[in-house]
Amino acid sequence: MLKKIVSISTRPGLFKLVSNGNRMLIVESLLTGKRSPAYAHDKVVSLGDISIYTNEGDVPLADVLTSLHTLQEGKPVDLKALNDESALRSLFAKVVPDYDVDRVYPGDMRKLFSWYNLLLEAGIKEYKEPEEGQTSADDK
Numbered sequence: 001m002l003k004k005i006v007s008i009s010t011r012p013g014l015f016k017l018v019s020n021g022n023r024m025l026i027v028e029s030l031l032t033g034k035r036s037p038a039y040a041h042d043k044v045v046s047l048g049d050i051s052i053y054t055n056e057g058d059v060p061l062a063d064v065l066t067s068l069h070t071l072q073e074g075k076p077v078d079l080k081a082l083n084d085e086s087a088l089r090s091l092f093a094k095v096v097p098d099y100d101v102d103r104v105y106p107g108d109m110r111k112l113f114s115w116y117n118l119l120l121e122a123g124i125k126e127y128k129e130p131e132e133g134q135t136s137a138d139d140k
Helices: 061-071 085-095 106-121
Strands: 005-008 014-021 024-029 035-039 044-046 051-054 057-060
Touching: 005 024, 014 035, 014 106, 051 061, 057 061, 061 085, 061 106, 085 106
Parallel strands: none
Antiparallel strands: 005 014, 005 044, 014 024, 024 035, 051 057
């Protein structure tokens, strides 16, 4: 599921990959539903390719979002309550207990929590790709 959701460094929010064009991608904002091109010079990253540093290696973003979804019981994260760094790190440690404190910055944590909220707002609650032979709710 996250392979088709992208972040574009020059634009706020998250986007769904709709189509490939000539030297560009056509993306749709998860917030507004507006479609626009993303060109080769834009830094586009699929959420499926992102992982979080831990002391034992890397954890895929899909696993982190699934853990956060379980911890939050499907509710959004209150970003206003995470104003100080200790509250931010405390919540993140509940989601990824062995995260690498030297390589995961508070800005990364805030971005992850805001992405989670955006995905929830867009109705996306399944973060992992379905196993072979299984169908996701989107395929039905």
